Amino acid sequence: MMDTRDRPRWRWLILAGLAGYVALAAGCARQANNGPPVAIGVESQYANVLSQVGSPYVTVRAIETNPNTDPHEFEASPAVAREVARARLVVENGLGYDAWIEPIIAAVPKPDRRVLVVSQLLGLPADTVNPHLWYGVRTMPAVARAAAAAFAAMEPAHAAYFAANARRFDSSLAPWRAQIAAFRARYGGTPVAVTEPVADLLLQAAGCRILTPLALQLAVMNGTDPAPQDVAAEQTLLRDRLVKVFVYNQQVTNAMTASLLQLARAEHIPVVGVYETMPQPGYDYQSWMLAEMQALRAAVAHGVSTTTLGR
């Protein structure tokens, strides 16, 4: 049992500790204001675009960078809260994909911090089913422009530099857009099967017909029990070779996707591995998207599988 006379002393110790912590935190915050402003891209692909627009006048950090982890099931650590506390700009995907960041942002208020929600930037309704927006053709140019505007407000002296970078980023995606258009013209209507909706926006832009039931894609994405009807439908797509390509999400896998992969290989259906977050090292957003498109073309045109994008 604790002696009651000890209590006041304990209380003072705790108060002193708290005061010290607050002072330390304030000190850290002051220190942070000295360097270039910090911007966070919650997913590595957003961070990559921010960096292409703002570097070196903005320090960019990413939170989800591990291409071997399922971002849908990410859990935040105290280190993330520290990063967010310093940031002047946070770019999050929205649509519940990275909803865990919102309480962290709310917990460390900062009046001069801007939060950019990509789904809102694109004007998408909140009930949009597929949250993997970065596979959309118009997503990242819009993010680059919004980032340039946000950076210009923080560092007005470099406004022209940020705007020029955003324009350069947009035009650097021209080869990708050209490849999508060429694929669409030549192979439009190609039937494909997928495991999960990650690359659906790109596949649709390329004119592919996604034959996998959406409910199955969502069950894999959300880690819920799929309906046997949908599993059987997917198996039929592969076994009867009703599709030309099997698009496989490398980051969201389970026993069923593994057995589907086996089935696709047994039926000699080319496999294209796709990723949730930017594969690293060796890729930036543009080269990643180009590589995915080239893999899709190689699969349809030559029957070649590109399971991983390791470099």
Next chain:
Amino acid sequence: MGEMSAVGLMGGFWSNQPVRVALAVGGCAALVCAVVGLSTVMRRQAFAGHALSDVSGAGGSAAYLLSINPLFGFLGIAAAAAGLMEWAQVREARERDLLTGVVLGAGLGLAALLLYLDMTVRSVSGAAITVLFGSMFTIPTSIVPVALAVAVAALGASALIFRPLLVTTLSVDLARAQGVSVRTTGLIQALALALAVSLSAMTVGAILSTALLIGPAAAALQVARRPASALALAVLIGLAATWGGVALAYQSYYWTPGHGWPVSFFIVMLIICAYLAASAVASRRAGAPAAVPLSGCQDH
């Protein structure tokens, strides 16, 4: 017209491959669980059986990490835990419950770590749902022969010890007098329990697998008057609940368009219904002079 559409709805049921795998693996699990569950309930080891299935969840989680057949994962940990609990041989019921509870907590804690690693290291999505609550329609076809082998082993072990176990359950002294090795019988029973639990965990998940182990046996023991009829009834209830659950989950796809309900939910609900029905039958009979209920055997 209603009949017509019902036939149409169930049309693809038998030719649906995930359904076939679920029926095969679920059937094995139900059969083995009914048989092993009966002796588990009669020996008042329901809590130990529950703990074992929870603990086996750690093995199921580890299987993803090691990229091995999840059934082997469940089985490995369940067998180890069952051996440990049988080896400890705590006589007093209260102490046995405490030990079981501690082992259960440790097993679930280990499962929490392994599931975390599955998600962060191996990018396995939905591992927690699959391991803890089961995902019958995603069971790979390659598991069917393994499940059959496990079922045969478990039923063989149960058949081997059926008589001695029954005698031991009634009275340890009587068993000793008849030359039964109580220790060996207990060890084989523990092994059979581990096999049953791992099959069940594969079917309805580690958390719910107790339902399949205990439920049909408990329901059967309420109404059956002889071991043989209890066994037959438990098997019947277990199979009906499991296969009925698969059929209902298949049907549920058409209730809320495009979203099947989890099959584990239906199986567990059917087991509860069977238990309640058995209770009702038993209480009706209560007026009549009843034979000594089997579930009321004295704990040794």
